[in-house]
Every structure is written in structure tokens, then in C-alpha cells.
Amino acid sequence: MARYTGPKSKIARKFREPIFGPDKVLDRKNYPPGQHGASKRRGKQSEYAVQLMEKQKVKYTYGVLERQFRNLFTKASSRGGITGDNLLQLLEARLDNTVYRLGIATTRSAARQLVSHKHVTVNGEVVNIPSYQLKAGDVIAVRQKSKTLEAITNSVAGRVINKFNWLDWNASELSGKFLAYPNRDEIPENIKENLIVELYSK
Template identity: 65%
Template sequence: MARYTGPKAKIGRKFGEPILGANKTVAKKAYPPGMHGKGRRGKKSEYALQLAEKQKAKYTYGILERQFRKVFHKAHVKPGITGENLLKFCESRLDNTVFRLGIAPSRRAARQLVSHKHILVDGEIVNIASYALVPGQIVSVREKSKSLEAITNSLAGHSSKRFNWLEWDGKELTGKFVSYPDRADIPENINEQLIVELYSK
């Protein structure tokens, strides 16, 4: 199965928050999708909560199960707190960094820019969305792609909010992955400890 390409609102309603982007439907219909969405729901089991948190993280970062397991294993063997390492590695993905820099309006759009060879890493074309950046690497827009409407519109509409683990040069359209982010700086509403408990069973 490929990455989810269906309605973003459906996933947002499933988790009760717009994890795939802002959507009016999520706010209007604050209940899960489907014919039983408004029905009485029993208390979720511990396993159900853990599984839901893992699915939320996978949908948020656009990672498939096999890939997500590899990232978890990498986070598990690295010194430090496994859950925090997991989110740090997810944040260091090239597609996520392109999104965080404001070059693309969403992670899905960022993956497309990367796969279509519009993005450079240290001056070289990288078309692998899951490419793991390391501190010090430079992410930039390919010279002939700087005038792309999708990129200029995204940068124009990007808020002034910047992330302290990234540096951005708006004139040259280049960004630097300065360091892995601290957990407190990652804005995603994910309980990573539940994911660790799920994989530890």
C-alpha cells in the first residue's frame, strides 16, 4: 500500500485534530468519520491508545510502517530517550525540513518537490524524501526551480515563525539544518512514550 492520498479531513476527524493541515470540516464535525462516528464509544484499551498514537505519528510525517520501524530501531539504539530520538529523526527527514523551512505548504507537497528534483542538499540533487539530514547540511532550492509558483506562493504565505534548529536565508532560498531539535521545540502533539511502549511489547 502506498502513502495515504485520501481526504485529509477524514484523518483529522479520526484523531480529533488537523494533523494533515488545517481543515474546516475537522472543526465542524468534531467526531470520528463513518456511520458510527456519533455513536456511543467505549473506553479505549491501552493497546488501542498506543496504536492510535503510532498511526498519528505515521500520518503526520508521511511514513509507512516498515520505514517507521527502521526509524524506531535507529532511535532505540542511539543513546538518549528513545521516544525523543524517534521524533528528532522524523524531524530530520528532508521532506519534513523542506516543509519546516516554508519551501512547501505541507509535507505532502514537500515530498513532491523532493521527488521532482527541485531540492539540493549541500549543492547536490537529492530526490529521496526520507533522506536523513545531519547537523551542518545545507538545504536549498535548485536555481531553475526558484521561480516555481508552488515555491514562491508557499514562501509568501509562510508565517514569520521559524524553528531554532534551522537557519533560513530568504534571498538565496537556502536553509541550514543546524542541529537535532529538542523535544520541547517540536510542536507536534504526539505522545511518543505510547509508541515506545507499543514497540516494546
């Protein structure tokens, strides 16, 4: 698939945020990449540029392609409530993101790989679609024969207990339950979803 596989620090520097997790390069060079470095004078961004930048940041953060993202926005728009909140809830309900939030994988890209390689089950059935949308009550678990994988055991060993209120973790079974869609104030990412709504509303 058309996934970004280049340097993650370069993307983090572009947005000046550690969107892929702690980044030593970003700590040292907290300015956009380019041959002129921090010395290059950059003009004021237009309203459209700011909105587009926010959308791109969310796409990179959650590892979603343009068509997937637009489809999610359409779905979020058709639901009752605030469109921006709905969009983030749908992104959080993706299977790969939930595997990451549960601590089964250390990054979203690692979680996507675990799902694609059939190491994860939903309600007892193997699901290998990272974009699979979870519903309240769904149980996500590590497949029985995959529980000894070093990548999984190392990740689970370093997880923070009960970090997210909308998820319930069972350490002995290496499984978790998706309790409900999270409230906006429970999602820790620094995202201005109103800018994305304004962009798509043009």
C-alpha cells in the first residue's frame, strides 16, 4: 500500500510535534527540515495552508490514507453530534489504533503490522484489517500462538496500566475490551479538528 516509509523524524519536524512518539532528532532540531535549516525565513501561512497542514498531521498520526480519511469524514458528518469529535472517535475506534492504545504494540505502525500478520483477534475471530471499526463491547486479544512473540511481550511489559478510560485491559489473557467511543477530552493527541472540518466544508 501507499504508506509513508521514509524518515519519521523528518515528518515530526515538519509539524514540530512528536506525532510518532518521543523523538531525539526533533528535540535537537525543532524546526522544519530543509537545506537552509532554521535560518530560512518563512512567510505567513494562508488559512487553507494551516487547515491542510492539520489534516496531514492527523493522517500521519493515525497512518490513514487520503481516501480512507475522506470516507471517515463523510461517516463522521452523517452521525449526530459534533463532526470533529465524531471523526476523532472513528479514528480511535480503528483496530490498529486500539491495539496500540492497549499497549500490545509500541507504535501505530507496529500495531498495523501485527494486525496485518494475523496476530490479533476480535471477539475470538482473527481480523487482519487494520482499519476495522470496533464497536462497544468488542474484545481485542492477542492470538494464542502469538502470545510469546518478543515484540508483543516487550511491549506489554512496558505498558501503562489503565491509561485510557474507554479501554479495559486483561493482563493475564493479553486482551482488552473496547468499552465505548472516547470523549474528546480523553484523546491526548494535540489536534485542532475544527480546522479539518472547515477544510472539508469549503
